[in-house]
Amino acid sequence: MGINKDWFVEKINYFLKNDESNKMKMVDNSFIFDPDVIVGFVSGDDPIFSEYKKIIGEFYLTPIEAYSWYCERKGIPISTENLSVVTYILPINKKTKEENFEYSKVNPSERWANTRLFGEQANVKTQTHLIDELKKLGINAMAPTQEKCLFKINPKIWASNWSHRHCCFASGLGSFGLSDGFINSRGKAMRCGSIIVDYTLPSDAAKRPSDPYEYCINCGDCIDRCPVNAITSKKRHDKIICSNHVMGTIPYIKKNYGINIYGCGLCQVGVSCENEIPKKPS
Numbered sequence: 001m002g003i004n005k006d007w008f009v010e011k012i013n014y015f016l017k018n019d020e021s022n023k024m025k026m027v028d029n030s031f032i033f034d035p036d037v038i039v040g041f042v043s044g045d046d047p048i049f050s051e052y053k054k055i056i057g058e059f060y061l062t063p064i065e066a067y068s069w070y071c072e073r074k075g076i077p078i079s080t081e082n083l084s085v086v087t088y089i090l091p092i093n094k095k096t097k098e099e100n101f102e103y104s105k106v107n108p109s110e111r112w113a114n115t116r117l118f119g120e121q122a123n124v125k126t127q128t129h130l131i132d133e134l135k136k137l138g139i140n141a142m143a144p145t146q147e148k149c150l151f152k153i154n155p156k157i158w159a160s161n162w163s164h165r166h167c168c169f170a171s172g173l174g175s176f177g178l179s180d181g182f183i184n185s186r187g188k189a190m191r192c193g194s195i196i197v198d199y200t201l202p203s204d205a206a207k208r209p210s211d212p213y214e215y216c217i218n219c220g221d222c223i224d225r226c227p228v229n230a231i232t233s234k235k236r237h238d239k240i241i242c243s244n245h246v247m248g249t250i251p252y253i254k255k256n257y258g259i260n261i262y263g264c265g266l267c268q269v270g271v272s273c274e275n276e277i278p279k280k281p282s
């Protein structure tokens with residue numbers, strides 16, 4: 001079997017079903033992410049990556065830059081003509097979304113906090129798993145966010161030099177919403193990932209909407225859900241207000257759930273885009 005969309009979907013779903021990292025081990029051992037992922041592809045030389053440099057900042061990495069860095073680091077010949085970016089959406093377990101909606105008006109629920117901490121570890125392991133499986137087929141791949149010397153966050157503007165969500169947009173999986181969350185067919189309550197693969201895969205760029213906010217219906221649900229008014233219809237999402245609140249949840253989470261992490265996600269549940277791309281009002 002060659003590698004194609006089905007190959008990636010099967011590999012990720014199988015991993016999520018069977019790997020211990022995807023279990024809510026400090027709660028009830030249920031899945032952190034439902035094994036029902038969607039996958040997108042975009043060419044490594046797609047012009048949108050140069051656009052991101054203009055929109056986000058010069059520091060933002062294109063797949064060609066990130067992969068060239070990787071080749072140099074690993075001492076392998078630099079080859080960038082066949083690069084593809086593979087992206088995926090990991091849907092958050094239904095029970096976790098319900099709990100975060102019912103439980104909390106300020107702090108996140110226990111399952112949500114566990115998803116933030118252990119779910120991200122499962123997400124990183126998913127990327128490593130894909131890279132290992134590709135290597136078995138003789139295909140090189142890398143995950144920019146896992147390369148500590150490459151991946152950087154610009155604290156002045158709260159933006160990193162590689163963004164899974166922007167890769168998901170580039171590969172046609174969905175669009176951004178008012179709250180900066182990524183709206184897609186599995187819903188905004190998710191985590192996502194991306195890797196660079198040295199293999200030509202059919203790009204999904206044609207599915208990419210021209211409007212980066214195409215699937216947001218401006219219902220305002222997320223505005224009402226935010227406990228600190230970080231979302232407004234005029235200024236959209238204020239990252240500073242949001243991050244101040246999110247970081248302030250650490251003591252509560254430590255005291256009540258026994259884990260060292262921050263979280264919120266109240267704008268991702270109980271909203272029209274929580275589980276799907278919402279229908280536009282007629």
Ligand code: SF4
Pocket residue numbers: 177178179181215216217218219220221222223271272273278
């Ligand atoms: S809740 Fe409504 S306004 Fe907020 S991101 Fe979703 S669709 Fe957009």
Ligand code: SF4
Pocket residue numbers: 179225226227228229230231237241242243245246264265266267268
């Ligand atoms: S994550 Fe929390 S603080 Fe940030 S915008 Fe969403 S609801 Fe508001």
